[in-house]
Amino acid sequence: MSKNLKALSAALVLLIGLLSLSVxxxxxxxxxxxxxxxxxxxxxxxxxxxxxxxxxxxxxxxEVYIDGTGNSTFxxxxxxxDCAVEVRVKAWIxxxxxxxxxxxxxxxDIEPGVSYKKTLTLEIPEDLDVEDNEYTLYVEVYxxxxxxxxxxxxxxxxxxxxxxxxxxxxxxxxxxxxxxSVEVRVENLGEDKEEDLKVEVTLGDLETAAVYxxxxxxxxEDNEDEESSxxxxxxxxxxxxxxxxxxxxxxxxxYNRGHDELEExxxxxIEGENTEISTEENTEESGEAEAxxxxxxxxxxxxxxxxxxxxxxxxxTGSASEDYTVNVNGEELWAESDISPSSVTVAPGASEEVTxxxxxxxxxxxxxxxxxxxxxxxxxLQEEIDMSMSVEEQTGFxxxxxxxxxxxxxxxxxxxxxxxxxxxFRKLKDDDDGDELEPKEGQTYY
Numbered sequence: 275m276s277k278n279l280k281a282l283s284a285a286l287v288l289l290i291g292l293l294s295l296s297v298x299x300x301x302x303x304x305x306x307x308x309x310x311x312x313x314x315x316x317x318x319x320x321x322x323x324x325x326x327x328x329x330x331x332x333x334x335x336x337e338v339y340i341d342g343t344g345n346s347t348f349x350x351x352x353x354x355x356d357c358a359v360e361v362r363v364k365a366w367i368x369x370x371x372x373x374x375x376x377x378x379x380x381x382x383d384i385e386p387g388v389s390y391k392k393t394l395t396l397e398i399p400e401d402l403d404v405e406d407n408e409y410t411l412y413v414e415v416y417x418x419x420x421x422x423x424x425x426x427x428x429x430x431x432x433x434x435x436x437x438x439x440x441x442x443x444x445x446x447x448x449x450x451x452x453x454x455s456v457e458v459r460v461e462n463l464g465e466d467k468e469e470d471l472k473v474e475v476t477l478g479d480l481e482t483a484a485v486y487x488x489x490x491x492x493x494x495e496d497n498e499d500e501e502s503s504x505x506x507x508x509x510x511x512x513x514x515x516x517x518x519x520x521x522x523x524x525x526x527x528x529y530n531r532g533h534d535e536l537e538e539x540x541x542x543x544i545e546g547e548n549t550e551i552s553t554e555e556n557t558e559e560s561g562e563a564e565a566x567x568x569x570x571x572x573x574x575x576x577x578x579x580x581x582x583x584x585x586x587x588x589x590x591t592g593s594a595s596e597d598y599t600v601n602v603n604g605e606e607l608w609a610e611s612d613i614s615p616s617s618v619t620v621a622p623g624a625s626e627e628v629t630x631x632x633x634x635x636x637x638x639x640x641x642x643x644x645x646x647x648x649x650x651x652x653x654x655l656q657e658e659i660d661m662s663m664s665v666e667e668q669t670g671f672x673x674x675x676x677x678x679x680x681x682x683x684x685x686x687x688x689x690x691x692x693x694x695x696x697x698x699f700r701k702l703k704d705d706d707d708g709d710e711l712e713p714k715e716g717q718t719y720y
Contacts, residue, residue, distance in 0.1 A: 313426070
């Protein structure tokens with residue numbers, strides 16, 4: 275009995291320690307509270323008593339209502355006027371195989387006694403698995419220390435009619451007088467079977483042709499006998515007298531008995547056989563560079579003292595090479611920048627990339643504006659691109675004293691638990707050693 279009691283006491287000490295750790299690591303906030311959540315204008319109830327329907331391949335709007343709840347008990351020094359908390363709002367749906375379905379707001383302050391509304395948009399993927407239709411929406415408001423989270427039930431389903439063009443195979447460069455084929459791959463992502471889908475292909479004002487796909491099974495009914503996707507091949511004849519130029523290749527699919535349609539466009543270059551260009555015009559074109567510039571992003575997010583990068587791509591569609599130089603302007607007071615390479619030469623028909631690196635200073639925090647300048651070979655400003663970067667304070671593992679105190683407290687609790695267990699087990703061992711065997715009364719046998 276004594277041994278069992280001691281073992282039970284040791285287990286209780288361990289359980290209390292683990293509960294203390296749980297309370298310390300995850301805590302609700304005393305400074306804000308989620309009061310209401312709406313999904314597509316429908317007010318939700320946490321815990322599953324309200325379920326809202328959402329459709330695949332659609333945008334779902336999440337409205338989050340928050341109240342600032344700080345008071346003199348929890349505010350520093352009891353001053354509610356100095357009790358603002360910087361938070362973000364995040365909404366997400368788990369369970370999607372290929373990516374994260376989530377959205378996060380920018381950082382904002384919550385003041386005591388003030389109500390806030392933040393709107394987030396979730397893009398529901400068209401290929402989300404809806405075999406049982408049930409998904410959970412998580413909504414969280416969080417700061418660097420605490421958070422508030424609610425979860426809600428969603429009923430995800432496919433729309434009745436939803437057809438997509440998933441691939442188009444075509445020649446992007448053709449000659450006048452040629453015959454070309456365009457292959458269009460179509461998939462039915464809807465709940466209903468589709469019949470007599472019309473695939474129409476138009477090449478500028480030169481040629482139009484169409485074919486039909488007999489039927490496409492509903493997405494969830496795809497099997498060996500019926501398929502939810504199919505390809506259609508359309509042949510186009512280009513006139514001998516077609517002029518040189520770029521033409522729009524338009525793909526249009528009509529379905530649902532002609533009530534729905536979708537359209538995509540591509541570009542095809544045709545070289546005319548009888549196009550005449552004067553020697554003067556040809557000389558002028560041969561010495562001209564035409565470059566387009568694209569960026570990977572114009573809005574950056576990062577952390578203080580953490581390097582971020584963006585890529586500029588120069589594409590020369592002209593007939594002469596051109597030199598470009600890249601400069602960063604307006605970052606000197608809050609970040610260090612580096613450009614690799616700082617200058618490029620772009621040949622006709624070629625593309626070159628330039629990477630810009632930004633490292634915010636350790637004390638940088640907030641939103642900053644800067645610009646990227648593109649200079650030509652003469653040093654003239656050809657283009658200036660406005661940029662922005664949102665910088666968060668450095669929040670490393672040992673980023674603040676509160677984190678150190680929490681870590682120290684966790685270590686202390688773990689040590690107390692270990693010491694308690696060691697003492698308990700040693701006591702049990704000593705008790706076992708002290709129980710000597712006593713001779714039993716009775717007869718002695720020889």
